[in-house]
Amino acid sequence: xxxxxxxxxxxxxxxxxxxxxxxxxxxxxxxxxxxxxxxxxxxxxxxxxxxxxxxxxxxxxxxxxxxxxxxxxxxxxxxxxxxxxxxxxxxxxxxxxxxxxxxxxxxxxxxxxxxxxxxxxxxxxxxxxxxxxxxxxxxxxxxxxxxxxxxxxxxxxxxxxxxxxxxxxxxxxxxxxxxxxxxxxxxxxxxxxxxxxxxxxxxxxxxxxxxxxxxxxxxxxxxxxxxxxxxxxxxxxxxxxxxxxxxxxxxxxxxxxxxxxxxxxxxxxxxxxxxxxxxxxxxxxxxxxxxxxxxxxxxxxxxxxxxxxxxxxxxxxxxxxxxxxxxxxxxxxxxxxxxxxxxxxxxxxxxxxxxxxxxxxxxxxxxxxxxxxxxxxxxxxxxxxxxxxxxxxxxxxxxxxxxxxxxxxxxxxxxxxxxxxxxxxxxxxxxxxx
Amino acid sequence: xxxxxxxxxxxxxxxxxxxxxxxxxxxxxxxxxxxxxxxxxxxxxxxxxxxxxxxxxxxxxxxxxxxxxxxxxxxxxxxxxxxxxxxxxxxxxxxxxxxxxxxxxxxxxxxxxxxxxxxxxxxxxxxxxxxxxxxxxxxxx
Numbered sequence: 001x002x003x004x005x006x007x008x009x010x011x012x013x014x015x016x017x018x019x020x021x022x023x024x025x026x027x028x029x030x031x032x033x034x035x036x037x038x039x040x041x042x043x044x045x046x047x048x049x050x051x052x053x054x055x056x057x058x059x060x061x062x063x064x065x066x067x068x069x070x071x072x073x074x075x076x077x078x079x080x081x082x083x084x085x086x087x088x089x090x091x092x093x094x095x096x097x098x099x100x101x102x103x104x105x106x107x108x109x110x111x112x113x114x115x116x117x118x119x120x121x122x123x124x125x126x127x128x129x130x131x132x133x134x135x136x137x138x139x140x141x142x143x144x145x146x147x148x149x150x151x152x153x154x155x156x157x158x159x160x161x162x163x164x165x166x167x168x169x170x171x172x173x174x175x176x177x178x179x180x181x182x183x184x185x186x187x188x189x190x191x192x193x194x195x196x197x198x199x200x201x202x203x204x205x206x207x208x209x210x211x212x213x214x215x216x217x218x219x220x221x222x223x224x225x226x227x228x229x230x231x232x233x234x235x236x237x238x239x240x241x242x243x244x245x246x247x248x249x250x251x252x253x254x255x256x257x258x259x260x261x262x263x264x265x266x267x268x269x270x271x272x273x274x275x276x277x278x279x280x281x282x283x284x285x286x287x288x289x290x291x292x293x294x295x296x297x298x299x300x301x302x303x304x305x306x307x308x309x310x311x312x313x314x315x316x317x318x319x320x321x322x323x324x325x326x327x328x329x330x331x332x333x334x335x336x337x338x339x340x341x342x343x344x345x346x347x348x349x350x351x352x353x354x355x356x357x358x359x360x361x362x363x364x365x366x367x368x369x370x371x372x373x374x375x376x377x378x379x380x381x382x383x384x385x386x387x388x389x390x391x392x393x394x395x396x397x398x399x400x401x402x403x404x405x406x407x408x409x410x411x412x413x414x415x416x417x418x419x420x421x422x423x424x425x426x427x428x429x430x431x432x433x434x
Numbered sequence: 435x436x437x438x439x440x441x442x443x444x445x446x447x448x449x450x451x452x453x454x455x456x457x458x459x460x461x462x463x464x465x466x467x468x469x470x471x472x473x474x475x476x477x478x479x480x481x482x483x484x485x486x487x488x489x490x491x492x493x494x495x496x497x498x499x500x501x502x503x504x505x506x507x508x509x510x511x512x513x514x515x516x517x518x519x520x521x522x523x524x525x526x527x528x529x530x531x532x533x534x535x536x537x538x539x540x541x542x543x544x545x546x547x548x549x550x551x552x553x554x555x556x557x558x559x560x561x562x563x564x565x566x567x568x569x570x571x572x573x574x575x
Contacts (some may be wrong), residue, residue, distance in 0.1 A: 174451040212496060219547040220454040226460070226550055233467055243462075245454045380498035387453075 049401060087191055088173075090129060094147065094184030096140045097123035101379060105129060105190070108161055108171075118156045128188075128204040135159035135175070142177045153178040172197045209376040213256055217249035252387065259391040263375070266398040273315035273403050275396040277427055280353045281306040281344045283316060286416075287323040288342055291331065299336045302327070307343035308395075310353045312424040318399045319424070322408075325392040326420045333382055334361030334417075352406070352423040364412040400424065444561055445469040445487055449479035449505065450494035450523065455546075459492065462550040463557065476500025480508055483515055490561055492553075495524040506538035519564045521556060523548060 053320035082089060091100035099120045103113035109129045111118075118124050130136040134274040142154040154177045160170040173190040174332075180187045187339050224242040233239045284306045295302035312319075323342070330340035338360045347354050368379045376390035388402065400408040404424045442495045442522060446468050450456045453474075471488065473479035477499045483491065502569035506520040520539070525546040535543070541560050544553060 212525040215546045217451055219523075220452070220458055222547040223455075223458040223550045225463075227462065230551065232462070238461075242458070245457065249454060309510075362499070 013282075013331050035420050038350040065297060071342055077305055087189055088187040090126075090138075091180060092126065092143050092186045092188060093120070093123060095123075096126055096143055098129050099123050099185070101129060108190070110164075129200075130160055130161070132161050135161075135173075139175050139177060139188055141408075142175070143188065146177050146179050146186050147184045149301070150179065176378075179384055188372040200203060201426040206375060210260060210388075213376060214253065217253045217256070220249045221246045221253070250390065256391065259389050263395050263398055266395075266402050268349060271403065273318060275315055277311050278314045278316045279308055280319065280320055280355060280424070281308045281310045282341055283320055284323050284344050288327060291324070294328075295331055297333060299333055300331050302331070302342075303339065303395050304342040306342065308344055310344055311427040312353050312404070313427050314404050314424055318403060322396045322399050322422060323355060323357075325396050326355075326422075329388075329392065329420070330357050330359040330361070330418075332388070334359045338417075346426065347423060350423065350425075352425050354421055354423040356421040358417065361416045363416050364410065364418050365414050369410060369412065375410070396422070440486040443467075443469060445471060446490045446492055446557065447471045447473060447479060447482060447488045448492050449476065449497065449502070450471035451475050451497045452494065453539075455494065455523070458541075458550060459553065462554055463492075468552055470521075476502065476505045476537075479505055482520065483509060484512075486514075488518055490557060490564075491518055491520045492557065493520065493522055495522055503534055503538050503540075506540045507534075510539040519560050521560060 013290055050385055082100075085102055086104055088105035088108050089100075089102045089319035090098050090105050098118055101109070101118040103126070106113045106116055106118070109124075109131065118129075126140050127133060127136040128359045130139065134162050138159075145151065146154055155174065163169055163171045172193045176191065177187045178187045178189075179185075187288070222384065224246040227240065227242060228376045233242065263273070285304060288302060288304045292302060327340060327342060333342060340357065340359045343356045343358075345354050345356070346352075362382070364379065365381065368377075372379075373393045373396075375394045377393075378388075378390055397408050400406040400422045406421040408420075409417060410420045438465070441513055446463055448456050448463070448470055449461050449472075450459070451474060454563045456474075457470050461473055463470050471482055473493075475497045478494075479491070479493060480500065481570060483490070484497075493502040493505055500508075500520045504522070506522065509518055509520055519541045521542050521544060522540050523544050523546055541564075542556055
């Protein structure tokens with residue numbers, strides 16, 4: 001008699017009768033009365049009661065069905081979250097064996113998420129799920145600690161797992177272990193920190209390179225000043241030579257610091273460009289005009305083909321720095337008597353303005369082309385040809401790509417000169433008129 | 435305090451891809467009476483060392499084609515040059531691998547920026563000590 005109950009009918013302190021109310025047999029109500037004469041009177045009362053009872057039962061059933069549906073939907077949702085999480089997640093039982101693993105966790109264990117069951121019926125030892133014996137052993141101990149001490153969570157510092165054929169060759173993780181329920185289960189989430197580690201590595205590499213680049217001019221400055229102070233220079237000519245070195249290296253140091261600051265501001269997104277309408281034709285003419293004297297000193301034929309009216313939205317100072325850097329590099333690296341040509345053109349297809357700096361110099365070795373825009377990258381064979389900060393092209397790339405959403409590149413063949421170019425989206429016609 | 439006395443006509447090879455460093459160091463050493471041969475990178479230095487007549491090598495570490503450490507390693511490995519002491523200038527000595535330094539038998543690391551006065555003292559001391567040891571070894575033989 002599941003889902004049925006006897007109901008006592010009490011009136012004025014007397015038990016009048018009992019009704020067996022059954023959910024499944026609502027027609028078959030049994031009425032048992034203490035006073036058979038009251039049966040008729042009771043009929044309507046019982047009928048009322050029955051209706052109320054039925055209503056309550058039905059609403060309770062609806063609530064239960066609803067609650068069950070909500071619970072089921074929630075479980076599906078949580079299941080989906082669990083499986084779609086990029087971080088590997090494991091559930092360990094009281095013995096430290098894995099009883100749940102999401103696909104990311106199966107992947108690091110080298111298991112196929114489709115054809116593999118890890119559950120309470122098929123528990124897996126932790127060491128088979130984390131291919132780093134030391135880390136697996138430590139996570140095992142930590143989960144035991146969480147379970148025994150009742151602490152909320154334990155963190156383990158970074159550990160590495162092999163990365164199958166990927167670059168870098170290892171992936172870095174940090175494990176967070178939490179108590180899951182009263183049955184001694186623990187939740188292990190492995191946060192991937194490979195990217196953070198890579199960023200930290202790049203940062204430290206940059207600092208090391210920057211410190212090397214800063215110390216080099218400092219060395220010449222310090223040495224020249226010490227020798228001057230020690231009275232080592234016999235005549236005015238020697239004094240002038242070494243003070244000249246100190247001054248030139250001071251300028252190089254200042255430029256290096258400025259370039260580093262500019263690049264880091266742009267990369268961090270805190271640069272404040274003063275955007276406006278810039279006529280790249282006029283700007284290129286202006287920059288090239290300023291470099292004529294340097295070109296004449298080196299007997300380089302510096303030419304420009306640029307007309308006014310090629311307007312872009314940009315920061316004039318930053319764009320002038322890009323043109324100045326590209327033309328300056330051309331002048332520095334081409335041998336005497338060679339030619340550097342600057343052209344500014346509209347490119348209709350991409351609706352942009354393209355500035356090109358072509359030289360008839362020695363060209364760039366193919367192995368260096370791809371790395372030319374990296375910070376502090378220098379072409380070995382030209383290292384002594386010119387002195388620079390090693391940051392000029394990287395600054396150009398940052399200004400063009402990050403600040404102006406443009407593109408920058410180089411085409412060259414060894415022995416056949418080089419063609420550096422950058423393009424910036426052309427201004428909207430309305431802003432061109434402004 | 436000018437110790438420009440006769441330094442026994444010792445010949446020092448100075449290798450650095452930074453032109454100004456070579457000029458400053460060469461000026462200081464020549465002022466102290468040494469012969470100075472200049473090299474623009476590791477390969478240039480190695481070919482000049484093999485020509486003979488070098489008593490001490492003062493090299494930068496970061497150079498194109500061959501680093502100072504590689505250069506010192508070659509000098510130590512070649513029986514014709516293994517007797518030459520090597521001092522190395524470096525802008526990041528703390529990042530060098532200690533085992534590599536020992537293997538290359540570099541006598542001393544001098545951090546950039548350096549004092550030419552201290553550099554000269556180290557050159558002088560190394561040559562004195564080296565020549566002394568060399569003499570003792572020759573006598574023992």
